[in-house]
Amino acid sequence: MNKKVFTLYLFVGPHLILFAVFIFLPTIFGIYASFTHWNLMNNPVWAGLDNYKTILFDSGSTFHTQFLNGLKNTFIFVVLSVPLLIVIPLLIAVALEHKKVKFKGVIQSILYIPGLISVSAAALIWLLIFNKQLGITGNVFGSTVAWPANQPYAWIIILVLSVWGGVGGNMIIYRASINGVAQDLYEAAAIDGAGPLRKFISVTLPSIRFPLIYTFVMTTAASFNVFAQPLMMTKGGPRQSTQVLMMDIRQLAFGSGESIAGMASAMAVLLGLVILVISALQYYVMNRNAS
């Protein structure tokens, strides 16, 4: 019996250790830091709820303004990007199931590869594509707009980069789950006179509801943590309209001046809570509807 328990721990152990060292303990410490004033160098000074009060209620404070603006912009990104990152991969995955589509593996690889490229490198390429003087948008399509400096174009280029890099991951999950749907369900639906759209709505979607819930929740959480795309594409501009919360958090904790890590941690905890609540809601609503 002991040997069996030991074997179990042996299998789960490495994950537990990595989880504890890289996720659990830092999270606990991050939450602790959010209740302190801390410059990363000296010992944290206990501050109670000061940071939270400032961020949430002190309307005259820069940190309050930064937080609200950052959170608003993060929400905008989430609302715009998540539907695209669910619907587009789903449509591609369904389209690839069609008998007449050839080179499915090649197409899947081509769509997946952008997700492996570093966001910074991809951003530089996309910035050149959208460059008014040198890029395709200016020279081929005759666009006269400086995309990173004008809205809504600034959001568009951020979304293009995010969707381009993010489509492949979800698509693979959808393809795998669609492949697992029993063919007799489709055959039965066909006998009942269902067309392609009805099959998709009444057979495919219900059959892959768990992968859908999973990708929906995970994509939303990932989108709330958006950082590199706006940093590289617009640097938060124009007029701070693409300055997302993670950019403020990073600048507070790791900017060029003395670190304000306590306040940054409080912002991070609040963002974490928002993600937690929204993910739980999503899971609850989707799971209830599915069942």
Next chain:
Amino acid sequence: MKRTLSISLILALMVTALLTGCSSGSSKTITFWTPLTGDDGAYMDQLVKDYNATNPEYKVKHIVTSDMYTKISTVMNTGKGVPDLAIIHADRVPGFVKQGLLEPMTNILASQPEIKQENYLPQAWSTGTIDGTQYTVPLDIHSNVMYYNKDLLKKYNAESFLDDNVVTIDEMLSLKGKLDEGDYVVNDALIGWVMLAELQNEGGDVEKDGKPTVDTPEMKKAYEEVKKIADAGLMTPFGEDGYLMFQGGHVLFSTDGTWSSTAHAKVQGLNFGVTNVYSTTADKFTNRASSHLFAMLKNDKRTDEKEQGIGKFLEFIRENSIEWAKAGQIVASNKVNQSPEFKNYMQSFFTSNEQEIQSLHIYTYEYYPYVAEAVDKYSADIIRGNVDLDETLKTMQKYVEDKIAEAGKGTK
């Protein structure tokens, strides 16, 4: 069983290898961290290699550490893996000294008589002097400068702008209506640095009696003056890559850094020179600069003998850092920057006379990084008229004050 044993052995080996990688090297090695990535790192590698070729007792191990300041906070907190020597930026010195992170250079200065103020560019040296104690030894000054396209200056008959080495905003404005479509007078590269230079030209500063001064008449005037260039349509359009447009031969002046000269030189057909950043007035010019400085982070394990070894390395750098000029930087050692060889480098313009040397302005205010953050964040929108100037200056002032107040709470 055998299999379990071999897996355990492999794991043990891997862990050992990992831990070995974490150690800071042998006692006869000077661990040297720099944030110098890319070509800069390669030039520093060469300098270190040259030094190690002299067979010193303490060899130097150069470790390019991207995100170095974050790592410094980690190692200083744990006290483990603290490098023996590091290169830090000028604006970090006051904060680091206040937080007690830096070891004074006193022993090194005592053992290396040539490492002294008179042998370095004055502001590069004095940046590391806090309350009479020397905490750093300078490697270079890297500055915001203004490159000009010789062919375009000739084409638009603007070569006379360079006569007194001060290109004024009025001179730039005189080109209004005279440029071909798609050509511009100046770009907005490093515009935050430009603004902090204009602030000096207007007689302002970022602090008074230790308090930040962002929302001031001088700052307002500086913005109003620079905004005139954008309003006249002479600045490269907002959101476009003015740096690339200069390299593409469509912009007369580019206000980027000394370090860009190497990149500009690689552009075929770009016939360029360098001068001071434009000024709001003909009477004064300023080039906002920073400096790479050698510093020793506090570390009880660093022996006196190793400090002597570091001193020898710094003396070698003082005598031989011409290699660093290749990176486009203004070498701080007078022995190098006054050598005939240094004259071959474009940036020698800024050490060509006393006035030029004085124009290289390094801000040493303890909270300067917060001011710079605010200026970087808001300058582009102010200059393009996207936001109200008065209101934004108030926001910037508050931004800096709030950060200072919050930082103060963390050091009690």
